[in-house]
């Protein structure tokens with residue numbers, strides 16, 4: 001596997017230096033790819049003191065630094081998380097811990113230095129794939145290969161990792177089709193992602209219990225997750241229809257602001273944007289309890305660059321963004337909403 005920053009050797013050096021005296025924490029992204037990245041790591045490392053799943057956006061590292069310090073954490077692994085927007089927090093963390101970051105989001109600068117191991121893979125080598133690939137070189141992990149598969153397919157990285165995926169799909173007797181959206185494994189990955197949305201809502205965004213359930217499940221027995229998806233599927237259906245009445249249309253695409261009960265924005269924007277792949281789709285949602293609203297953008301054909309789009313739209317406002325050319329996300333302070341929209345609409349109408 002190719003690294004765009006850092007090397008495979010740095011990974012193995014970091015892992016092999018961990019011993020019983022160390023106190024290890026894992027921080028990962030609160031999505032499918034994020035939770036699936038942690039399973040191989042925890043299995044190989046064994047004793048992990050803290051596992052945290054977080055939203056990216058702003059200084060997301062800072063809030064948990066005191067807890068890590070108090071618990072004497074001295075090794076931290078980050079999966080599926082860009083760290084660029086939270087460097088203040090990262091520097092505080094590096095005062096008492098060594099850190100390894102394994103991520104596949106776009107980046108501008110190689111941040112490897114001293115106690116920070118910064119490993120970047122290509123966009124298509126999502127973190128669940130990379131984590132499974134690397135930790136498998138230390139220990140046989142074939143019993144959890146299906147979790148890496150779900151993470152990879154769920155992060156839309158099937159085609160780029162077809163050989164890897166097909167081998168596991170065949171092992172479990174599932175089907176392979178030209179269009180991955182018609183395959184059983186996509187339906188399973190999609191189901192898990194909807195179940196996670198349900199769990200997040202009903203557990204105040206704490207998905208550790210969900211992670212434990214998935215870790216201990218088997219590909220053949222996922223009915224417990226299936227049950228959770230029902231209200232989420234209803235919610236997605238309802239909002240899918242509203243999009244066509246409520247969207248704002250521009251030369252280069254669409255903007256839509258809405259307030260779903262469950263966090264279904266990503267599922268909806270992904271599905272709708274497939275129908276018009278050359279267009280930008282930018283959706284925003286907000287909750288009363290947060291100062292920031294969240295942004296999801298897509299341009300499935302890569303005709304437009306979502307990372308650039310959000311970067312420009314957030315110019316001069318309090319917010320941050322990141323992701324991939326076809327799919328990027330961000331947050332912005334509610335007080336700057338009008339300015340953000342003004343910036344965005346100008347670009348969408350150019």
Ligand SMILES: [Mn+2]
Nearest residue numbers: 033080126127
């Ligand atoms: Mn990812």
